[in-house]
Ligand SMILES: Nc1ncnc2c1ncn2[C@@H]1O[C@H](COP(=O)(O)OP(=O)(O)O)[C@@H](O)[C@H]1O
């Protein structure tokens with residue numbers, strides 16, 4: 105039998121699931137993609153159906169293999185990458201989820217977070233969460249979502265304590281199903297995903313008993329923590345016999361796919377949210393400016409690489425909101441045409457604090473605001489203000505990154521669904537004051553997962569080989585001067601001020 109010549113990556117982002125097959129040069133050979141249904145049962149709640157995700161995973165694998173005219177025997181390894189923090193609990197005996205997946209953007213667990221914070225009132229105690237996990241206490245991460253399911257779904261705590269249930273982020277759910285589900289599926293998560301739970305000690309790379317007890321989460325629920333690149337098990341069904349050999353949270357995968365392997369290298373992804381990741385090498389750097397500390401990757405037995413991360417909750421999802429909730433565009437790409445029909449934002453600024461504000465401000469009390477409205481403002485100005493909001497928020501996390509590292513980034517590598525928007529990319533370069541660069545393979549998330557899997561089975565020799573595959577496709581350079589840039593930033597800051605302190609004791613918690 106000939107040696108398999110391809111690696112398959114499964115990428116479950118917030119909006120869709122993709123399977124992409126790559127060759128040795130990192131080129132795309134086949135793709136399958138299906139949208140994920142977004143479920144909004146109440147204001148602030150965001151859910152996915154894990155069964156839909158798994159069924160669609162099988163379908164997209166089939167589509168990708170069909171498009172490339174390949175079978176399992178052509179695939180050297182499978183890599184998984186996923187929306188992080190999104191929480192699933194399922195029954196290991198039959199594979200049935202006990203509740204929908206609670207998505208990372210969901211804010212229903214604010215009261216759980218408040219209670220945990222109250223119990224750990226003293227400053228050193230609160231800092232313990234941050235210094236151990238690199239994360240602030242926030243609804244964003246998996247821990248409070250697990251607690252919510254344990255507390256609100258009948259019998260679940262007792263079933264969890266008896267050992268019949270499993271928790272996982274989407275990577276765990278996919279690997280478990282791919283490797284046989286209730287007939288011997290492997291229950292693992294990689295260090296990058298585990299670092300998004302508020303339950304893992306960043307240094308030890310292990311679940312932390314003290315944190316588990318603070319949240320009252322039974323350890324039996326948890327997957328084993330593994331590296332990002334090793335053979336975890338072999339697939340059944342359509343990909344029968346192929347090693348599942350790479351797992352990276354999607355933002356870490358994009359960093360890996362952008363070949364930002366070394367200390368000082370960074371990328372910014374524009375998807376449902378935006379995520380700027382700065383590789384700090386083997387050093388754990390604690391942010392003084394509102395960034396998260398997270399694991400960048402860990403290859404087999406080698407030491408982990410860490411990163412600083414600026415996570416922005418709402419960017420691409422704001423464009424979906426314009427489409428689905430306001431109906432002012434019928435597809436995401438139309439936003440550019442609409443925004444280009446006016447020369448500027450007409451004085452309107454849009455602060456999309458739909459889940460409060462994430463990095464660098466971490467303000468759960470904020471809510472969305474469109475300010476500067478006059479009788480003159482029309483839907484095209486709103487579209488423009490929405491795109492500008494993406495760039496303004498990114499400028500804030502870049503400033504925080506530069507302040508933390510003391511070494512300003514001189515260019516930013518970008519990827520994700522929004523980077524086909526030229527207007528946004530030019531405005532981004534204008535606002536950052538440094539070039540913004542798009543690589544030839546824009547599917548860096550899937551590529552990063554493929555790289556991790558391929559490295560584990562010797563398909564690629566090492567990161568030097570992968571680095572040589574990265575190629576620039578296009579760059580946008582700043583076209584405005586510093587005075588204009590600073591003026592724009594001052595007005596943006598004024599707009600953000602208007603969105604703060606919205607949630608208080610009088611608010612209906614919507
Ligand atoms: N031309 C465009 N202009 C602006 N936003 C876009 C455009 N095309 C796609 N998007 C946005 O990009 C997001 C999808 O990007 P993707 O990287 O696939 O996200 P995810 O991985 O979070 O599912 C959607 O939220 C969509 O609104």
Ligand SMILES: O=P(O)(O)OC[C@H](O)CO
Pocket residue numbers: 117118119186187188189208353354355375376377378415
């Ligand atoms: O769906 P994405 O690609 O915007 O990524 C979601 C992140 O992983 C959430 O932390």
